[in-house]
Amino acid sequence: MWLPFIGFIIGVILGLLTDWRIPDEYSSYLSIAVLAAFDTLIGGIRAHLQNVYDENVFLTGFFFNIILAASLAFLGVHLGVDLYLAAVFAFGVRLFQNIAVIRRIWLAKWMEKRQKS
Amino acid sequence: MIALKRKTILHFTLIAAIIGFMLAVQFQTTKRPIVRDTRDIWELRQDLKxxxxxxxxxxxxxxxxxxxxxxxxxxxxxxxxxxxxxxxxxxxxxxGLTEIRGAGLILTIAPFYPENYVGPIAYTVSPELLKRFINELNMYDAKEIAIANERITNTTAIRDVNGVTQVGNAKISSLPIQVKVISDDVTTLYNRLKVSTIYDDFVIENLQLTVSEPMSAIVIPKYYREWQIRYMEAVKAEKEES
Known part of the structure; x- marks a missing residue:
């Protein structure tokens, strides 16, 4: 259960240690990729809690979403429209929805537990 | 079921690690590098001075x-x-509300054309050139300046009005004009002006700048217009308590 957190921390440490920097013009791509990744992760947790989790969906969703978001941002830059905002909006809304679902499931579980005891 | 679960957790861990990595890189990117002080010892000394x-x-x-x-x-x-x-x-x-007398220079700005010149004739001095000229004079420690008998004060505007340069309220529509300069140290001003590159700037506009020998008495007129004071008002005198 704690392994993902440890993985997250390891990732952060690795990122800080490697001292990588992305050129300024690409930082928006990375930020949107981070958002997409978060969305997928939270979505995966929700699916897991709802017992509809599918590995293939999760893994392909992760990479596909990142690539899609980045290419949308790329297209936006070349069209002169801030298209990445569309991705930010979509991911943002979904993130909130998924988190709300997760919260409800946890709440329900907790209530159940309390009624039992 | 347990094997699947373990695999799932592994995947989650992997994805979390990737997200963490991306976050860290993004964080480092947005965190601006500290601007280094690259001044060398001479620049530091100059700044200090x-x-x-x-x-x-x-x-x-x-x-x-x-x-x-x-x-x-x-x-x-x-x-x-x-x-x-x-x-x-x-x-x-x-x-600049008083007339000032003192040692100084008289500079004359006159048209300047090479022989058999064909082309437009300058009747006025461009505001940009005049501003540059005044900056140059101030750089050489000029104390008071008058262009075409118009005293240059802190608020004197030099601008283009319908193609004619206007200094304060005086139009410069005919050349030559005289520029009077008073300085505490006339000889230095004179010498510095002699080697200045401002002459070239004048020549580009078909004008010639001539500098007189230092004179001991030059009169610079006062600013004769009313000052427009918009943001100040007189304080009403309070009664003194004895």
Whole structure:
């Protein structure tokens, strides 16, 4: 259960240690990729809690979403429209929805537990 | 089921690690690198000198103002009036409301054409050139400047009005014009002007700048218009409590 957190921390440490920097013009791509990744992760947790989790969906969703978001941002830059905002909006809304679902499931579980005891 | 679960957790861990990595990189990207101070010892010295000069100047000003305050406080009512009058006179002088005499130079700006010149003839001096010229003069420690008998004050505007340059309220529509400059150290001003590159700038506009020999008495007229004071008003005199 704690392994993902440890993985997250390891990732952060690795990122800080490697001292990588992305050129300024690409930082928006990375930020949107981070958002997409978060969305997928939270979505995966929700699916897991709802017992509809599918590995293939999760893994392909992760990479596909990142690539899609980045290419949308790329297209936006070349069209002169801030298209990445569309991705930010979509991911943002979904993130909130998924988190709300997760919260409800946890709440329900907790209530159940309390009624039992 | 347990094997699947373990695999799932592994995947989650992997994804979380990737997210963490991306976050860290993004964080490092947005965190601006600290701007390094790359001044070498001479630049540092120069900056230090500049600051010291500023300090000196400020201290001098503070001392002068302190003296003034002391004057106000020490002297009696009658003397207070004279002290105030002195200040007013001083300020008037600073604002350019008094005629000034002193040693200085007379510079003449005249048209300048090479032989068998064909082309437009200059009737006026462009505002940009005049501004540059005034900056140059101020750089060489000119104290007071008058262009075509128009006193240059802190608020004198030099601008283009329908193709004719206007200095304050005087139009410069015919050449040559005279520029009078007063300085505390005329010889230095003269020498510096001699080697200045401003002549070339004038020649580009088909104008020639000639500098007179240093003169001991030059009169610079006062600013003869009313000052427009918009953001200040006189304080009503309060009754003195005796």
């Amino acid at each position: 500049q600051e010291q000069e500023l300090e000196q100047q400020l201290l001098l000003e503070i001392r002068r103002n302190d003296e003034k305050i002391q004057n106000y406080e020490q002297n009696h009512l009658a003397d207070q009036q004279t002290a105030l009058q002195e200040t007013v006179d001083e300020l008037k002088k600073e604002a």
